[in-house]
Amino acid sequence: MIHEFSVINFLHVGVLLFGAVLLVGVGHAGGEVFTALTEMEELLETEAVLINNLEGYINVQERKMEYLKKKMNEYQKEHEEASADISEYLANPINAYLLTKRLTSDWKQIENLMEYDVGTEFLDNITNFREVLKFPTDEDLNGAAVALMRLQDTYNLDTSSVARGELNGIQYSTEMTSNDCFELGRQSYMNGDYYHTKLWMNEAMDRLQAEHNRTYYSEVSKADILEYLAFSVYKEGDVATALNMTNELLQLMPDHERALGNKGYYEKEVAELQRKRKGDDGTSPFADISIRLKSNPLVYDESEKKLYEMLCRGELKPTPAQQRPLRCRYISHNNPFLKLAPFKVEEANLDPYIVIFHEVIHDHEIEYVKKSAKPRFKRATVQNSKTGELETANYRISKSAWLKDTEHPIIKNIVTRVGDLTNLNMATAEELQVVNYGIGGHYEPHFDFARKEETNAFKDLNTGNRIATLLFYMSDVEQGGATVFPSLQTAVWPKKGTAAFWYNLYASGEGDYRTRHAACPVLTGTKWVSNKWIHERGQEFHRPCALQPDHPEWD
Numbered sequence: 001m002i003h004e005f006s007v008i009n010f011l012h013v014g015v016l017l018f019g020a021v022l023l024v025g026v027g028h029a030g031g032e033v034f035t036a037l038t039e040m041e042e043l044l045e046t047e048a049v050l051i052n053n054l055e056g057y058i059n060v061q062e063r064k065m066e067y068l069k070k071k072m073n074e075y076q077k078e079h080e081e082a083s084a085d086i087s088e089y090l091a092n093p094i095n096a097y098l099l100t101k102r103l104t105s106d107w108k109q110i111e112n113l114m115e116y117d118v119g120t121e122f123l124d125n126i127t128n129f130r131e132v133l134k135f136p137t138d139e140d141l142n143g144a145a146v147a148l149m150r151l152q153d154t155y156n157l158d159t160s161s162v163a164r165g166e167l168n169g170i171q172y173s174t175e176m177t178s179n180d181c182f183e184l185g186r187q188s189y190m191n192g193d194y195y196h197t198k199l200w201m202n203e204a205m206d207r208l209q210a211e212h213n214r215t216y217y218s219e220v221s222k223a224d225i226l227e228y229l230a231f232s233v234y235k236e237g238d239v240a241t242a243l244n245m246t247n248e249l250l251q252l253m254p255d256h257e258r259a260l261g262n263k264g265y266y267e268k269e270v271a272e273l274q275r276k277r278k279g280d281d282g283t284s285p286f287a288d289i290s291i292r293l294k295s296n297p298l299v300y301d302e303s304e305k306k307l308y309e310m311l312c313r314g315e316l317k318p319t320p321a322q323q324r325p326l327r328c329r330y331i332s333h334n335n336p337f338l339k340l341a342p343f344k345v346e347e348a349n350l351d352p353y354i355v356i357f358h359e360v361i362h363d364h365e366i367e368y369v370k371k372s373a374k375p376r377f378k379r380a381t382v383q384n385s386k387t388g389e390l391e392t393a394n395y396r397i398s399k400s401a402w403l404k405d406t407e408h409p410i411i412k413n414i415v416t417r418v419g420d421l422t423n424l425n426m427a428t429a430e431e432l433q434v435v436n437y438g439i440g441g442h443y444e445p446h447f448d449f450a451r452k453e454e455t456n457a458f459k460d461l462n463t464g465n466r467i468a469t470l471l472f473y474m475s476d477v478e479q480g481g482a483t484v485f486p487s488l489q490t491a492v493w494p495k496k497g498t499a500a501f502w503y504n505l506y507a508s509g510e511g512d513y514r515t516r517h518a519a520c521p522v523l524t525g526t527k528w529v530s531n532k533w534i535h536e537r538g539q540e541f542h543r544p545c546a547l548q549p550d551h552p553e554w555d
């Protein structure tokens with residue numbers, strides 16, 4: 001079967017090879033829906049309305065068809081009767097009249113009905129829905145695809161398992177069709193990510209084969225897939241394979257214009273390479289990995305990324321020697337009230353000091369915090385290290401909102417508890433930040449404190465640097481979503497009701513670079529946390545310098 005490209009496909013692939021400039025700037029920062037799971041819930045509501053509307057459209061179309069069918073049967077029956085004995089039939093003046101009537105006013109009506117588009121109001125509805133319902137944008141589609149690729153990399157998921165709806169051995173959803181895989185490949189291509197383009201286009205090809213064997217209708221053709229595969233292997237420097245794939249495409253569609261053009265182009269390149277090879281050491285200038293790195297620059301160092309991903313997968317467990325000195329105990333900070341109901345604390349790391357408090361935020365408080373944050377959610381931002389301005393970034397994907405202590409006694413109580421837990425002064429702390437991560441939502445390794453060069457950070461607050469972080473976990477996470485500290489090789493797994501706490505600064509006020517940490521992508525489920533960032537000012541009597549690093553203030 002020769003498959004025609006859809007308009008979008010056509011326009012897109014038309015610029016694939018030579019139109020790289022046009023593709024630059026297809027970013028995903030603008031997309032908002034995919035950044036948190038709460039937003040996705042609204043999309044299901046949108047879908048329900050659309051299905052209902054389509055059902056209505058089909059019903060009226062069917063009623064129109066049924067009416068026309070009924071009329072046709074009536075005419076047919078009458079016509080057969082007439083044909084049996086034409087002269088006798090027409091001898092009857094009533095029949096003569098009825099035949100005339102049928103062919104004039106009746107047929108006019110039929111014609112009108114055939115012409116009349118009964119579905120228009122349903123089509124109009126869709127236009128109106130666009131104004132009132134939440135729809136994802138193209139950036140959202142791209143963001144969701146990027147999130148899936150991130151999960152695939154972080155959690156070492158193999159392509160065909162994901163396509164089967166399986167995540168880490170657990171069957172979650174229905175299978176993906178060849179077209180679903182093709183679309184993922186296409187999104188990766190648009191991002192200049194040829195590595196994932198190849199993975200997903202190959203999967204699309206396998207699925208297409210299987211679908212054909214099952215005589216399943218496929219919306220994508222082998223030629224479409226081959227074209228993308230050829231482009232991506234070319235972009236990765238393998239022009240010979242690109243040429244083979246283009247030849248295969250041309251066997252299917254000998255008149256394929258772009259393929260014919262590209263074939264000539266690839267052939268020239270292959271010849272050029274062969275010529276060069278004869279003269280020099282024979283290495284292909286395209287085989288250079290730097291091509292891929294350039295097209296997909298890494299935000300941070302490869303080795304940290306490796307550690308980070310291993311921690312996210314739970315592959316790096318603390319050694320017995322690391323674990324031995326860590327204690328679980330009750331603390332009261334010599335506070336007479338807390339003596340009666342001390343907090344349960346578990347040490348996660350001694351230097352720098354990281355602890356986990358158990359059962360420190362109640363379910364009803366969590367419910368309140370979530371409910372008040374939801375309507376205020378905005379895409380979470382990061383501080384530009386040069387300008388100090390807040391901006392969105394792909395290395396932090398979540399939704400967040402800020403809650404003031406004064407807005408409700410529940411918030412006030414939570415903040416007072418943070419003061420009790422940490423023995424630090426809350427007067428200069430930032431408002432409570434509530435964060436929701438959707439599937440693939442994450443925050444790549446970062447520091448919570450401002451580094452020396454970030455001179456503009458926290459300037460307006462005038463409360464000094466972020467001395468410490470308290471992070472409440474307000475949900476369990478089905479799979480993924482750990483908070484990890486790559487340089488400490490430590491991971492904290494979210495557990496509803498617990499909180500992690502660490503000092504970001506040495507007692508001297510210097511930033512402790514070992515506290516660099518990250519929120520691993522959520523693989524399945526959703527993740528809710530809230531941050532209380534505690535500042536230096538006001539802690540002079542709470543964290544005397546001499547007490548570091550043994551933390552006697554915690555006994």
Ligand SMILES: O=C(O)CCC(=O)C(=O)O
Binds near residue numbers: 481483
């Ligand atoms: O969500 C997490 O686990 C960590 C969040 C975090 O590091 C931050 O918001 O600064």
Ligand SMILES: [Fe+2]
Binds near residue numbers: 446448517
């Ligand atoms: Fe952080």
